[in-house]
Amino acid sequence: MRLPDILKKIEASRNDMTADVTAMIRMPAIGPLNGGKGEGHRADKVTEFLKDFDSVERVDVKDMHDPSVMRPNILAKKNGSGKGTVWIISHLDTVLPGDLDEWKTPPYEPTVKDGRIYGLGTEDNGQAIISSIYAAKFFELGKLTKRSIGLAIVADEETTSAMGIEHLINAGFFGPDDVFVVPDWGVPGGTMVEVAEKHLVWIKFAIEGKQTHGSTPQKGLNAFRVSAKMLVDVLDKLEKKYPVSDPLFRPPASTVEPTKSIATVGNVNTIPGYHEFWLDIRLLPRYDPDDLIAYAKELGAEWEKRTGAKITVSADQRTRSGRPSDTECPEFRALFDSISSVIGKGPEVVGVGGGTCANFFRLAGYNAYVWQTGGGSLHQPNEYCELDNLVSDAKVFATLFHKLCV
Numbered sequence: 001m002r003l004p005d006i007l008k009k010i011e012a013s014r015n016d017m018t019a020d021v022t023a024m025i026r027m028p029a030i031g032p033l034n035g036g037k038g039e040g041h042r043a044d045k046v047t048e049f050l051k052d053f054d055s056v057e058r059v060d061v062k063d064m065h066d067p068s069v070m071r072p073n074i075l076a077k078k079n080g081s082g083k084g085t086v087w088i089i090s091h092l093d094t095v096l097p098g099d100l101d102e103w104k105t106p107p108y109e110p111t112v113k114d115g116r117i118y119g120l121g122t123e124d125n126g127q128a129i130i131s132s133i134y135a136a137k138f139f140e141l142g143k144l145t146k147r148s149i150g151l152a153i154v155a156d157e158e159t160t161s162a163m164g165i166e167h168l169i170n171a172g173f174f175g176p177d178d179v180f181v182v183p184d185w186g187v188p189g190g191t192m193v194e195v196a197e198k199h200l201v202w203i204k205f206a207i208e209g210k211q212t213h214g215s216t217p218q219k220g221l222n223a224f225r226v227s228a229k230m231l232v233d234v235l236d237k238l239e240k241k242y243p244v245s246d247p248l249f250r251p252p253a254s255t256v257e258p259t260k261s262i263a264t265v266g267n268v269n270t271i272p273g274y275h276e277f278w279l280d281i282r283l284l285p286r287y288d289p290d291d292l293i294a295y296a297k298e299l300g301a302e303w304e305k306r307t308g309a310k311i312t313v314s315a316d317q318r319t320r321s322g323r324p325s326d327t328e329c330p331e332f333r334a335l336f337d338s339i340s341s342v343i344g345k346g347p348e349v350v351g352v353g354g355g356t357c358a359n360f361f362r363l364a365g366y367n368a369y370v371w372q373t374g375g376g377s378l379h380q381p382n383e384y385c386e387l388d389n390l391v392s393d394a395k396v397f398a399t400l401f402h403k404l405c406v
């Protein structure tokens with residue numbers, strides 16, 4: 001089982017890989033929360049591709065919102081004689097296609113053109129499903145002398161992960177000797193590997209004043225005016241309270257951004273009695289998101305006292321991030337060297353503000369690394385995956401399996 005022979009076989013599989021991505025994308029895989037029927041048909045199709053494994057286990061989880069839908073998770077393994085498994089984690093589900101008029105080719109009718117496959121879920125996360133299957137494909141059963149090879153192809157990544165990776169982690173499918181690679185974020189050329197994520201907090205500020213006619217502001221309390229002044233002050237104070245820059249992260253500092261707001265009044269000559277705005281905050285893992293929420297509430301109380309408006313501050317969403325994954329261990333070195341040997345140089349090690357399945361592993365105390373090649377088109381109309389990336393990612397994963405399993 002020489003690595004060069006395996007890599008040659010992967011290179012020769014370009015057309016088969018393209019055909020498999022195409023067949024898979026034809027099966028819609030949208031969760032009930034987004035108005036879909038789940039990933040069942042796509043999971044059946046993908047299972048057809050999983051030949052010659054020691055075991056292929058399907059873990060169906062009843063959907064929490066629509067009990068008539070089962071959310072399928074697939075765990076395929078080639079057993080090694082040593083402890084632990086090298087897992088590649090990919091997900092079956094997609095977001096909605098969005099505005100169909102924006103799609104030049106139909107989202108569920110994959111189209112191969114100019115070295116790309118266009119279709120919904122091709123890059124996110126079809127590329128990872130098929131590249132990981134072909135990475136494992138040419139390793140013979142009974143010949144792995146170290147760790148096992150594992151593919152976890154999961155449901156429910158785009159909404160909650162509760163019926164996907166979180167369920168599998170809680171159900172004990174993974175262990176301390178396992179290695180986790182999550183190809184669900186990447187940059188062109190595959191030149192970055194993600195080892196850390198920021199905490200995510202959404203805070204809503206609701207300001208109640210008193211509505212009145214535009215000509216008599218003294219008779220009311222302009223909630224929009226209070227809101228605007230308060231917003232400037234809150235941004236300033238939060239940025240001062242969380243000043244640290246960590247060069248691991250892109251961007252290096254915590255970020256505090258006003259995003260959603262509401263329409264106020266329907267006409268120009270009414271002073272609005274109510275306003276609300278939201279902040280999207282990505283906090284470096286060294287800080288505590290609960291402290292931030294408490295501080296935002298303090299600022300709300302201060303502004304309430306200062307202006308006489310009633311101000312309610314609430315955390316709409318709070319996702320804690322696990323500690324950054326270890327980059328000194330031999331398993332990370334093996335991944336780093338595998339990427340380097342296929343793409344020609346070692347990737348930069350970064351932290352990001354977005355969230356992936358890897359965070360669930362980090363929260364459970366495991367190291368997890370996020371890497372793939374791409375990052376150009378996910379969650380957009382005319383999503384595509386580059387055939388070169390499909391093949392090259394499979395070679396990286398095969399190299400990693402060879403280092404850690406043979």
Ligand SMILES: [Zn+2]
Pocket residue numbers: 091124125157184
């Ligand atoms: Zn994804």
